[in-house]
Amino acid sequence: MFCFDINLHFAKLFLHLLCFANFFRLGNIFFLRFLCFECIIHLLNFFCRGVYEKTNFFALTIISLFFLSCSDETVKPGGDYQFEGSVLQSIEVRTLPTKTVYSVGEEFEPDGLVLTANYIDYFANGDERETTRTIKYSVYKDSITFSQTDFSSVGEKEITVTYEGKSTSFNVTVE
Numbered sequence: 001m002f003c004f005d006i007n008l009h010f011a012k013l014f015l016h017l018l019c020f021a022n023f024f025r026l027g028n029i030f031f032l033r034f035l036c037f038e039c040i041i042h043l044l045n046f047f048c049r050g051v052y053e054k055t056n057f058f059a060l061t062i063i064s065l066f067f068l069s070c071s072d073e074t075v076k077p078g079g080d081y082q083f084e085g086s087v088l089q090s091i092e093v094r095t096l097p098t099k100t101v102y103s104v105g106e107e108f109e110p111d112g113l114v115l116t117a118n119y120i121d122y123f124a125n126g127d128e129r130e131t132t133r134t135i136k137y138s139v140y141k142d143s144i145t146f147s148q149t150d151f152s153s154v155g156e157k158e159i160t161v162t163y164e165g166k167s168t169s170f171n172v173t174v175e
Contacts, residue, residue, distance in 0.1 A: 082124035086131070091166045092116045094134065100172045106151055108159060108172070110144070113137040115163060135163055 098112030115135040120128050137144055140163070147160035151174050160169040 084122040084124055086119040086121040088164045088166050089118045089120055091163050091168050093168055093170050096170060102151055102172060102174045104152060104154060104174055108146060108149060110137050110146060113161070115161065117163065
């Protein structure tokens with residue numbers, strides 16, 4: 001009964017929260033944007049009070065999830081936040097590959113490489129928003145290319161990485 005109680009509480013909370021949110025889409029991902037931060041706080045207070053006494057973890061998780069989801073912008077109900085598209089502006093290396101030191105004759109291994117992609121997102125109402133996305137090599141192998149680098153001699157070698165037409169570079173060492 002306890003589990004059902006919590007699930008029912010959560011379902012009611014979620015339905016009430018949807019009344020104060022609108023959906024918008026970035027690529028294939030849908031997001032909720034909350035329209036009234038104060039309303040969300042009151043709803044969380046009301047619905048989590050009883051559940052919090054039963055399990056602190058559940059209430060804190062719910063509160064954490066919705067705090068992270070809340071927008072810091074004022075959004076008017078019925079506003080036109082239809083996502084139109086995004087344009088990649090630049091990429092940067094966030095995390096170097098796991099292996100950065102090579103022996104003469106070895107091949108480059110990009111495992112562990114993480115890029116930051118800087119986009120401008122465009123909305124139907126004319127708004128533009130700068131966003132960053134994390135691009136992990138392990139996930140986007142087919143979309144990331146590397147320059148041909150000769151590891152036949154000792155020294156610092158520059159590796160150029162390209163993602164969606166934008167490039168950046170980093171150095172590795174051949175010993």
